[in-house]
Amino acid sequence: MITSVNSFSRRTILKGGLATIITASAPVFLSSRVLGRAGNVAPNSRINIGIVGNGLISAGHRGFCLTQSATQVVALCDVNRDTLDKAMAEAKAKGTTCEAILDYRELCARPDIDAVVVSTPDHWHAAISIEAMRSGKDVYVEKPMSLTIEEGKAMRRAAERYGRVLQVGSQQRSDNTFRKAAELVRNGYIGNVHTIVCRLGDFPQATQFAEEPIPDGLDYDRWLGPAPWEPYNSKRIKGDYGGGWRMFWEYGSRKNGDWGAHHFDIVQWALGMDESGPDLFVPKGFEGGSNQFHSYAKGPKVIRDGDDKGAMIRFIGENGEVRVSRGDKFETDPAGLKNVVLKSGDVRLYDSKDHRMDWLNSIKTRQQPICHVGIGHRTATICHLSGIAERLGRPVRWDPVAEQIVGDPVASRMMDRPRRAPYALPV
Amino acid sequence: MKFYHSIFIAATLATHVQAIELEAITAVAAKFDNPALDEQYKARLELNQLIDQASAPGKEDPAALTKSLVLALQASGTSREADKYILRVMTRVATVDAVDCLAKLLNGQDAMLKEEARQVLQSIHDPKAVVALEAALRKTSEKREKIGLAYSLAIQKSPSSVPLLASLVVDSDLEIARAGLSALATIGGNEALDILKEADASQKVALGLKPDVEEALLIAGSGNAGVVQEVYQSTKSDFVRLAAFLELARNGADSKVIALIEKAVKSDSGGLRHAALKRGIELNLTNVLTGLEQGMDQMPAEDRLIVLANLQHLKSVDVAEKIALRRMNSGVQDERIAALAALGEMPGKPAFDALLQALGDRSPPIYQAAAAALAATRYPAAEAELLGQLRDTSTAVRVLAIKAVVFRQVPGANGILIEIIAGSDPVASKEAMKSLYFTATLDDLRALYSRASATQDAEMRKSITAICSKIATRIDTAEARDLVKPLP
Numbered sequence: 001m002i003t004s005v006n007s008f009s010r011r012t013i014l015k016g017g018l019a020t021i022i023t024a025s026a027p028v029f030l031s032s033r034v035l036g037r038a039g040n041v042a043p044n045s046r047i048n049i050g051i052v053g054n055g056l057i058s059a060g061h062r063g064f065c066l067t068q069s070a071t072q073v074v075a076l077c078d079v080n081r082d083t084l085d086k087a088m089a090e091a092k093a094k095g096t097t098c099e100a101i102l103d104y105r106e107l108c109a110r111p112d113i114d115a116v117v118v119s120t121p122d123h124w125h126a127a128i129s130i131e132a133m134r135s136g137k138d139v140y141v142e143k144p145m146s147l148t149i150e151e152g153k154a155m156r157r158a159a160e161r162y163g164r165v166l167q168v169g170s171q172q173r174s175d176n177t178f179r180k181a182a183e184l185v186r187n188g189y190i191g192n193v194h195t196i197v198c199r200l201g202d203f204p205q206a207t208q209f210a211e212e213p214i215p216d217g218l219d220y221d222r223w224l225g226p227a228p229w230e231p232y233n234s235k236r237i238k239g240d241y242g243g244g245w246r247m248f249w250e251y252g253s254r255k256n257g258d259w260g261a262h263h264f265d266i267v268q269w270a271l272g273m274d275e276s277g278p279d280l281f282v283p284k285g286f287e288g289g290s291n292q293f294h295s296y297a298k299g300p301k302v303i304r305d306g307d308d309k310g311a312m313i314r315f316i317g318e319n320g321e322v323r324v325s326r327g328d329k330f331e332t333d334p335a336g337l338k339n340v341v342l343k344s345g346d347v348r349l350y351d352s353k354d355h356r357m358d359w360l361n362s363i364k365t366r367q368q369p370i371c372h373v374g375i376g377h378r379t380a381t382i383c384h385l386s387g388i389a390e391r392l393g394r395p396v397r398w399d400p401v402a403e404q405i406v407g408d409p410v411a412s413r414m415m416d417r418p419r420r421a422p423y424a425l426p427v
Numbered sequence: 428m429k430f431y432h433s434i435f436i437a438a439t440l441a442t443h444v445q446a447i448e449l450e451a452i453t454a455v456a457a458k459f460d461n462p463a464l465d466e467q468y469k470a471r472l473e474l475n476q477l478i479d480q481a482s483a484p485g486k487e488d489p490a491a492l493t494k495s496l497v498l499a500l501q502a503s504g505t506s507r508e509a510d511k512y513i514l515r516v517m518t519r520v521a522t523v524d525a526v527d528c529l530a531k532l533l534n535g536q537d538a539m540l541k542e543e544a545r546q547v548l549q550s551i552h553d554p555k556a557v558v559a560l561e562a563a564l565r566k567t568s569e570k571r572e573k574i575g576l577a578y579s580l581a582i583q584k585s586p587s588s589v590p591l592l593a594s595l596v597v598d599s600d601l602e603i604a605r606a607g608l609s610a611l612a613t614i615g616g617n618e619a620l621d622i623l624k625e626a627d628a629s630q631k632v633a634l635g636l637k638p639d640v641e642e643a644l645l646i647a648g649s650g651n652a653g654v655v656q657e658v659y660q661s662t663k664s665d666f667v668r669l670a671a672f673l674e675l676a677r678n679g680a681d682s683k684v685i686a687l688i689e690k691a692v693k694s695d696s697g698g699l700r701h702a703a704l705k706r707g708i709e710l711n712l713t714n715v716l717t718g719l720e721q722g723m724d725q726m727p728a729e730d731r732l733i734v735l736a737n738l739q740h741l742k743s744v745d746v747a748e749k750i751a752l753r754r755m756n757s758g759v760q761d762e763r764i765a766a767l768a769a770l771g772e773m774p775g776k777p778a779f780d781a782l783l784q785a786l787g788d789r790s791p792p793i794y795q796a797a798a799a800a801l802a803a804t805r806y807p808a809a810e811a812e813l814l815g816q817l818r819d820t821s822t823a824v825r826v827l828a829i830k831a832v833v834f835r836q837v838p839g840a841n842g843i844l845i846e847i848i849a850g851s852d853p854v855a856s857k858e859a860m861k862s863l864y865f866t867a868t869l870d871d872l873r874a875l876y877s878r879a880s881a882t883q884d885a886e887m888r889k890s891i892t893a894i895c896s897k898i899a900t901r902i903d904t905a906e907a908r909d910l911v912k913p914l915p
Contacts, residue, residue, distance in 0.1 A: 045728075134642070136666045136698060161646075162666065163673045163702050208464040208471075228515065229539060335904040341836040341866050344810060351799055364729065365736035365765060366701055392479045409489075410482040413519050418546035421575025422602065427609050427646055 046072040047363055050113045050137070052104045052128050053120030054078040054087035056239030057142055061117045062087060064356050066094045071360065074113055077101040081217030102219060104128050108135040115363055118142060119169075121245050122252040123227045126151035129166065130158045130426040138165040138363045140356065143261040144253060144383045145376035150416035152377035152384075153403070154425055159373040167359035167369040168376030170265040172326070174355035180338075181315070181324035182270035187346040189337055190317030193271070193299065197306040197314040198263040200255040206247040209233030226419035227251055249391065256386040260304075263313050265371070265379040266324075267302055269349065270315065274375045277382055277400040278302065281389040294386060304386075388414045449495040451477050452513070456499055459509035471512050478516045493517070493524040500528060507540070514543035523553040530559040534566065542575065549579035557585040564591060573598075574606040581610035586618060593622040596640075597631050604632070605639050612643035620647050620654065627661075638664035645671055652678070659687075665696045672699055676706045689714050701733045708737040716741070719750060728759050735765035739772045748775050755781055764796040771800025779806035783816075786830050787823075802834040810837045817843045822854050829858045833865050841871045848891060849878045860894045867898045869907055876910060 049065045051058060054076055065071045073096050078084040081102070088100050101107045108116065108131045116132040118125055118141040126146050129139045133155075145168045146152040159166045172178045185193055211231035214220045220232050227250045230236065238244035245251040246258060253260070268274055278294040284304070292304040300316075308314045311323030311331065321333040332338040342348060352358040352370040362369040381403070388411050389396040397406040405412045419425060455477060458470035481492050499505060500513050514532075517525060525547065532544035545563070548556045560583065564576040577595055580588040588610070595607025608626075611619040623644045626632050632640055641662045648654030652675065659671035672691055676684060691703030692715060707715030719734060726734070735754060741747040751773070754766040767785055770778040782804060785797035801809075814837060816828035829847070832840040844866075847859040863871065872895060879891035892911070899907040 134666065136669070161670050161673065163669055163698065206468070208468040210464060229542070336869060336902060336907075339868070339902050343836060343838075348803055351802075353795070361761075364732050364761060366705060366733055367736050391475065392483075393476065394479070394483055408484050410479070410487075410519050413550055418518050418549060419578065421542060421545070421578065422571045422606070424574065424578040424581075424606065424609065427581075427612050427643075 046070060047360060048072050048074045048112055048114045049117060050075040050077065050101075050107045050110065050115075051087075051117045051119065052077040052107060052132075053118060053124070053142075054083050055080075055119070056241070058087070058117070058119035061119055061140070061356070062090065065117065066091055066096050068360075072096075073098050075099045075101050075107050075110060077104050077107045079219040079222045082215070103222070105131060108132050108137065113137055115139065115359075121239075122257060123147045123250065124225055126155055127226065127423065127425055129155055133158045133162045133164040133166070134426060136162065136164075138359075140167045140169065140359050141376075142169045143265075143376070144168075144257040144380040145373070146380045146384075147251075147253070148414075148416045149381050149384050149403070151425060152380050154427075156373050156377050158426070163366075165359070165362045165366065165369060166373040166376070167355070167362065168371045168373070168379070169355070170262055170371045170376065170379060171355035172262050172266050173269060173350070173370045174352040174358060175326070176353075177328045177330045178266050178313075178324055179349050179351065181313070181322045181330060182266060183342060183347070183349050184322050184332070184337060184340065185270035185315050185317070186272055186349065187342065189320070189340055190315060190322055190332075191319030193315055193317045194301070195316040196267055196300050196302045197308045197311075197316070198260070198267065198302060198304055199308045199312050200259040200263065200304050202305075203247045203254050203258075204243050206249070209235050224420065226417075226423035226425070228418075228420060249387070253383045253387045254390075256304075256383040256390070257380070259312075260383045260386065261379060264302070264382045265375070266313055268375070268379055268382070271296065271299055272347075273299075274378060277378050277398065278385075279398050279400060281382075281385045281396045281398065283386075283389040283393055283395070286389075286393065286395060292386060292390065294382065384415075448477075448481055448492060449498055452495055452499045453502065453505070456502075456505045456509040456513065459506050459512065467508065470509075474512055474516055478520055482520045489520060489522045490524050492520055493522045496521065497525050497528045500532075507537070510540060511543055514540065514547055517547045518550045521547050521551055523551055523555050526551065526553070526555045526559055529556075530562070533559060533563045541572070545572075545575055545579055549582050552583065554585065554587070557583050557587060561588055561591055570600060570603060573603050577603075577606040577610045581613040584614050586614065586616050589614060589616070589618045589622060593626075596622070596626050597629075599633075601633060601636060604636055608636070608639050608643040612646035615647045615649075620644070620651075623647055624654075638662070638667055641667045642670070645674070649674065650678075656683075665698060668696070669698045669702060673702060676702070680710055685710070685712055688712060692718070697729070700730065704730060704733045705737050708734065709740045711740070711742050716743075716746065720746060723750060723753065728762060731757075731762055732765050735762065735769050738769040744773060744775060748773050748778050752777060752781055755785070760790065760792060763793055767793070767796040767800045771802075771804050774805045774807060776806060776808070776812075779804055779809055779812070783827050783831060787827050798830075798834040801831050804835065809835060813837050814839060814843065817847070822852055825852070825855045826858045829855065829862050833862045836866060841866055841868070842874070845871065845875050845878060848875065848894070849882065849887065860890070864894060864897055864901065867902075869902060869904070869910075872898050872902065872907055872910060 047070060049071050051062055051065065051073065054062065065073050073091060075098055076084060076087045076091065078087065079102060084100050091098050107113065115138040118128045118139060120128060122144060125141050129141045132139050146155060184190065210233060212233050214232045223237055236245060240246065273296065279297045281294045282289065282292065284290065284292040291306050293301050295301040309323055312325040315322040320337055323331040330338055350370045358370050385396055385398055392411055396408060396411050399406050405415060455470055455474045459467055461467055481487065482489065496513055496517055500510055529544045529548050532540050533548065535541060548560050560576055560579050564573065567573055573595065577592060580592060592607045592610045596604050598604045598607065611623055623640060626640045627644055641658050641664060645655060645658050645667060655671050655674050659668055659675060662668050676688055688703045688707045689712065691699050692707055694700045694703065723731060723734065731754065735751060738747040738751055751766045751769040754762050757763055767782065770781055782797050782801045786794050786801065788794045788797065813828050813831055813835065816824050817840065819825050829844065841863060844859040844863045847855050848863065850856060867875065875891060876895045879888050879895060882888050895911045899911045
């Protein structure tokens with residue numbers, strides 16, 4: 001049910017009815033004293049959080065939200081009672097009493113919740129995020145932001161329509177080393193970049209599992225949600241960085257949506273392409289090619305799993321290289337390049353020290369966070385187009401301005417996926 | 428066998444290309460009968476590959492391919508599992524030639540195949556598919572089916588579906604009614620708009636549905652200022668009002684919009700007030716600016732954050748600077764951080780001085796915010812001023828400047844830092860070593876190391892050699908490492 005929009009539900013409440021005493025000639029702003037508030041600081045400045053999806057990836061988000069002075073977790077939601085019970089026990093152990101909810105719509109309808117963390121499998125990201133935004137909540141959604149390109153567009157529209165802040169969990173943007181690497185590339189320190197290698201790895205091939213009885217306490221129909229019906233098997237729904245639901249196209253975008261959502265995001269950032277994207281996607285095996293790649297109209301070729309020289313992302317330019325990985329692993333050719341300090345005229349990229357904290361700051365200031373919905377959508381688009389090319393076994397051409405696939409009607413239909421009733425995507 | 432017989436007849440009637448595809452499709456379909464689940468999954472992949480190859484640009488004959496798939500579906504020998512996956516691939520390739528077959532499935536008894544058929548029909552953008560979906564919606568009494576069909580009709584976006592979808596809006600089941608509203612909002616157009624207006628005024632629509640009706644009206648009426656304005660005025664839902672406000676404020680700056688913003692700034696709804704404040708500052712509305720200058724102190728703290736985050740939009744730099752500087756005295760840390768970020772965007776000396784001052788703050792979030800702002804400051808004389816301050820006689824002034832040059836790389840600063848290190852002010856020297864550790868190049872390292880070699884002061888030689896080693900480790904090249912040798 002739709003209720004109300006409260007940017008700071010428990011912090012911004014001005015006494016009802018007083019607005020009626022304001023006349024057109026009165027000063028534009030009301031004094032907080034006039035409104036009956038003694039001080040300038042609200043009595044409770046915490047942001048009330050609801051977390052939807054409390055499985056594997058949510059542990060970090062939950063831990064953060066349960067321990068920050070700026071946040072108060074008020075509700076946890078999961079379709080699996082067992083998962084929910086464990087998350088509730090963790091909250092209790094950390095001194096938080098909150099409500100356990102099985103249906104995300106109930107969580108979104110709570111007027112006291114300011115912001116929602118969406119850490120479900122990918123096939124639920126769009127529907128839950130949009131429902132949260134239309135209910136006036138700000139959103140932190142795991143990467144990739146969407147399961148399809150059209151879902152991403154719908155999320156972007158919703159954020160704009162309802163004036164919401166949405167941060168995508170591509171947290172490498174808030175890592176100093178990746179920012180520094182991106183700044184070197186962006187400012188031309190390795191010259192014109194012609195090749196980029198991203199290490200994505202691979203998942204095992206998905207398969208059909210034998211049907212098992214659905215465990216008590218699991219709403220399996222809702223777990224599947226908009227995805228096609230398949231018989232239950234615990235391995236299908238398992239949260240597992242090495243496989244589980246991540247193996248299936250039905251619930252994710254396999255490795256393109258997994259590591260790709262991180263590394264392609266940094267590539268977009270480094271190239272200054274956050275509002276655009278590549279125009280050609282070629283799958284592995286096409287015309288005997290040994291690697292998947294995509295390329296930009298005026299820029300480099302981004303190769304998946306090529307010669308990465310031990311780095312997660314390897315940028316190769318005319319005058320050098322930048323190689324960057326997690327764990328502050330950062331190498332350059334020439335070696336001294338990594339110590340370059342930017343000049344005053346250089347482009348300085350958004351500096352966020354903490355991805356989740358950046359989201360909280362944006363909630364307070366209503367400014368766009370470091371990986372906002374527009375950026376997340378463009379990165380996810382790359383993941384999805386790579387996946388479409390892979391599934392079709394042929395190149396896909398993309399118009400990044402019109403945001404349409406060019407010259408392939410079948411591929412175009414794959415920009416979205418059918419949804420199983422009654423799980424429609426909110427408008 | 429009947430199955431192969433029917434395939435044979437169909438194939439001989441079809442074109443040669445179609446016959447080859449049909450043969451291949453039925454061969455793959457037969458693999459779904461394999462009891463080994465792995466083999467069934469491989470059959471899925473094989474079917475996908477077959478269809479994707481047959482539908483590749485330049486090779487495709489969508490109608491022929493669709494007919495083959497339909498024949499495979501109609502063949503009595505294909506398993507239900509094979510039918511399911513044939514239908515799934517059809518969502519990517521099927522043409523209007525499949526509609527009759529799909530309509531039969533949609534009206535059949537098998538719930539799973541009905542659902543799959545609906546999804547294929549939804550993907551075929553043809554009036555015949557719309558008619559089939561509408562007919563199914565008229566016939567069904569199942570909630571799940573109604574919602575699914577309404578969604579499919581929304582995707583089809585055919586105005587012909589509007590009257591039928593309107594009937595869902597008054598359904599006693601709120602989820603069905605919402606599906607109808609959502610479809611009407613997506614289809615849009617005058618007829619949908621009229622129905623939604625009627626629903627908005629109607630007593631027949633459930634009370635709990637009111638915000639959904641208004642939201643649908645807002646979406647269907649997007650771009651129509653009259654409709655949006657009406658929703659804005661009449662709604663009691665904060666979220667609908669905010670969405671209406673954002674659309675009105677985004678798309679215009681005439682007197683009506685200005686009045687709207689000025690009024691919204693006084694709203695008791697935080698979301699609306701913040702959106703109005705942001706837009707009012709972006710548009711530099713006089714009344715809003717007067718309010719900022721006169722009433723900042725009395726505003727709720729969270730509103731002040733919105734103001735500070737948007738100061739860069741103010742045409743009057745002086746006013747912006749005055750506001751930000753004043754907030755530097757706030758007792759609220761978030762506010763000081765926001766003020767520092769704003770000051771970094773300003774070109775004035777007072778802003779620059781405040782940033783420098785804040786760099787000496789004891790609170791890490793404050794000096795980090797100051798450092799980030801200094802790195803990007805728009806004060807044009809920042810670099811010259813920092814170079815001058817590095818040579819200031821006051822230790823306090825010099826220390827702040829030394830800290831600042833770490834964040835704002837200033838050409839020529841490292842040479843002065845080397846002088847400071849070798850100089851007589853121990854406090855500044857220690858600070859300069861810290862800064863140089865982050866900013867020294869190989870040339871700086873060379874210069875610093877020669878200072879260490881030249882000095883007669885053993886203590887100083889020891890400290891300079893120590894910092895040189897650290898710098899060499901950071902630079903991490905053979906040349907840097909070779910350069911720094913232990914000194915006697």
